[in-house]
Amino acid sequence: MSIKITGLNHSYKAGTPFEKQVLFDINLEIGQGEFVGIIGPSQAGKSTLAQYFNAIYVPVRGKVMINGQDTADKNTDLVKIRHAVGYVFQNPDYQLFKPTVGEDIAFGPLNQKCPREEVEARVREAMETVGLDYHTFYKRDIFSLSGGQKRRAAIAGVLACRPQILVLDDVTAGLDPQGREDILRVINKLHRDKKITIIFISSSMDDLARLAKRIIVMARGRIVMDGPAREIFARVEQLKALGLEPPQVIEIMHRLKDKGFSVPLSILNLEEALEAIRAVLKKTGVDQAWS
Amino acid sequence: MADILIEVEAVNYHYRLSENCCIRALNQVNLKLERGEFVALIGQNGSGKSTLARHLNGLLLPVAGEVKVNGLSTWNRTNLKAIRTAVGMVFQNPDNQIVSTVVEEDVAFGPENMGIAPAEIKRRVEWALETLHLLEYRREFTGSLSDGQKQLVAIAGVLAMKPACIVLDEPTALLNPQSRQEVLHVLKRLNREEGITILLITHFMQEAIAFDRVLVMADGKICMDGPPREIFRQPDLLAQLGLELPLPLLMALKLKEEGFSLPPDILTAEELVNHLCQLRSQA
Numbered sequence: 001m002s003i004k005i006t007g008l009n010h011s012y013k014a015g016t017p018f019e020k021q022v023l024f025d026i027n028l029e030i031g032q033g034e035f036v037g038i039i040g041p042s043q044a045g046k047s048t049l050a051q052y053f054n055a056i057y058v059p060v061r062g063k064v065m066i067n068g069q070d071t072a073d074k075n076t077d078l079v080k081i082r083h084a085v086g087y088v089f090q091n092p093d094y095q096l097f098k099p100t101v102g103e104d105i106a107f108g109p110l111n112q113k114c115p116r117e118e119v120e121a122r123v124r125e126a127m128e129t130v131g132l133d134y135h136t137f138y139k140r141d142i143f144s145l146s147g148g149q150k151r152r153a154a155i156a157g158v159l160a161c162r163p164q165i166l167v168l169d170d171v172t173a174g175l176d177p178q179g180r181e182d183i184l185r186v187i188n189k190l191h192r193d194k195k196i197t198i199i200f201i202s203s204s205m206d207d208l209a210r211l212a213k214r215i216i217v218m219a220r221g222r223i224v225m226d227g228p229a230r231e232i233f234a235r236v237e238q239l240k241a242l243g244l245e246p247p248q249v250i251e252i253m254h255r256l257k258d259k260g261f262s263v264p265l266s267i268l269n270l271e272e273a274l275e276a277i278r279a280v281l282k283k284t285g286v287d288q289a290w291s
Numbered sequence: 292m293a294d295i296l297i298e299v300e301a302v303n304y305h306y307r308l309s310e311n312c313c314i315r316a317l318n319q320v321n322l323k324l325e326r327g328e329f330v331a332l333i334g335q336n337g338s339g340k341s342t343l344a345r346h347l348n349g350l351l352l353p354v355a356g357e358v359k360v361n362g363l364s365t366w367n368r369t370n371l372k373a374i375r376t377a378v379g380m381v382f383q384n385p386d387n388q389i390v391s392t393v394v395e396e397d398v399a400f401g402p403e404n405m406g407i408a409p410a411e412i413k414r415r416v417e418w419a420l421e422t423l424h425l426l427e428y429r430r431e432f433t434g435s436l437s438d439g440q441k442q443l444v445a446i447a448g449v450l451a452m453k454p455a456c457i458v459l460d461e462p463t464a465l466l467n468p469q470s471r472q473e474v475l476h477v478l479k480r481l482n483r484e485e486g487i488t489i490l491l492i493t494h495f496m497q498e499a500i501a502f503d504r505v506l507v508m509a510d511g512k513i514c515m516d517g518p519p520r521e522i523f524r525q526p527d528l529l530a531q532l533g534l535e536l537p538l539p540l541l542m543a544l545k546l547k548e549e550g551f552s553l554p555p556d557i558l559t560a561e562e563l564v565n566h567l568c569q570l571r572s573q574a
Contacts, residue, residue: 042470090465091465147336149336173464174383174494175494176494177533178534179335203468243468244469245468248538256567259564261567261571270538
């Protein structure tokens with residue numbers, strides 16, 4: 001399952017005096033099993049682009065091929081594509097619409113004409129995957145859920161359709177640290193164990209630094225950087241100029257470098273940062289006063 | 292004597308899920324907010340933060356106990372207008388808050404409802420939009436704005452009512468880092484320059500450390516209350532409550548465990564780097 005986009009442009013309110021172009025000549029290929037992070041300041045076009053991945057938008061200018069099928073082709077079965085490419089919206093309130101958690105998660109598979117037992121099995125599995133206890137939450141009213149629980153229910157609803165590609169639009173926004181940790185673990189597991197291709201849109205560089213192997217940076221409707229996470233995050237000055245905040249570990253590394261510590265700047269997580277600081281402290285002869 | 296703006300006394304609250312099933316959300320909560328305070332409220336999802344916030348301007352009424360704003364009890368319906376003018380509320384999701392299709396009309400909605408003269412409304416809308424750097428969007432459709440911009444419009448709408456206190460329920464959750472910084476900057480300025488009391492609910496520890504006072508909630512109770520440096524001095528307790536430490540502090544603690552002599556109350560990247568420099572110069 002792959003995505004290939006060539007020469008994609010998008011305008012809102014096209015053909016009216018309010019026309020506003022938000023995507024400019026997007027060229028992009030995402031292969032089977034990748035974990036791609038998309039980041040950019042607000043109004044960069046991230047969510048607009050993402051909605052082409054499962055044919056919510058169909059191109060007017062440019063071409064979008066999902067698994068070799070042109071989404072603009074009248075003969076392409078868009079419903080099939082939408083089943084294969086799951087989309088979790090930033091705001092779970094846009095996604096959850098049934099009265100109870102169980103009914104909401106069952107909605108997708110029911111639409112896929114799954115037999116009743118299969119639906120139940122999928123709901124159960126999806127709830128388990130996102131860490132919502134089946135017995136506690138199956139009959140729970142959607143409105144009684146906390147933000148983190150809603151987010152998980154929304155992801156479960158998409159997982160129940162058994163997608164091969166999962167597009168997640170800033171799904172960690174608004175979660176507490178524990179909730180964020182849980183969601184990130186779920187996503188990582190889906191990628192690792194179920195080999196689902198993950199396209200993870202986030203405004204948190206810290207989250208992306210930990211998970212994504214490849215980072216796409218968008219700004220003003222264009223892809224401005226695309227490469228391995230380590231390379232992208234090392235370009236702190238450029239990221240800052242785009243209004244993005246580099247991961248805090250990298251910020252700390254840069255401050256140390258400015259003070260004359262010889263630490264590497266291409267660091268992605270806490271462990272690597274600690275290792276680098278440890279090494280440099282030992283080299284300068286700082287004692288570890290065991291007490 | 293301290294100038295108490297909001298007083299929460301022994302408040303209990305529960306959500307009724309069905310006939311015989313309740314979820315307890317607030318359990319004997321006591322809190323005093325003084326005029327001009329700059330306070331952050333943290334805690335896990337479901338710890339009661341939003342429920343408490345909704346009590347502060349009478350959106351929810353306690354099942355037991357009392358909430359007073361400027362000495363006026365939220366129990367008394369005739370007080371609610373004055374209370375809601377004094378305590379403005381900004382929600383996590385701006386879509387729950389924005390009522391008009393045009394930005395400046397939305398910002399004018401609050402003051403209009405307060406019965407303020409048109410010329411003054413105009414001035415306030417102008418001021419609120421300018422304070423949040425939104426003037427260029429004043430005639431945009433609210434529906435065409437990004438979530439981040441919508442949130443700024445929601446804040447501007449509350450600001451235009453010139454409240455004594457603004458309670459913000461995770462207003463930065465959906466914003467990108469830059470607009471988040473911008474909102475925090477604005478809040479600080481509103482606090483320092485206009486004397487507006489700020490209570491901000493957040494999940495970002497980096498945000499909490501910039502406040503004068505931090506409240507931590509768990510299981511419907513306020514279980515920690517103090518300046519950030521004191522709160523974050525108790526990493527084990529915070530971990531138990533499912534909260535994370537600011538990254539610089541986490542790094543300092545790990546290095547300290549390995550025997551490097553670093554203080555246990557580092558909060559910012561700058562402090563961490565300075566202490567590491569000191570270590571180096573002592574070597």
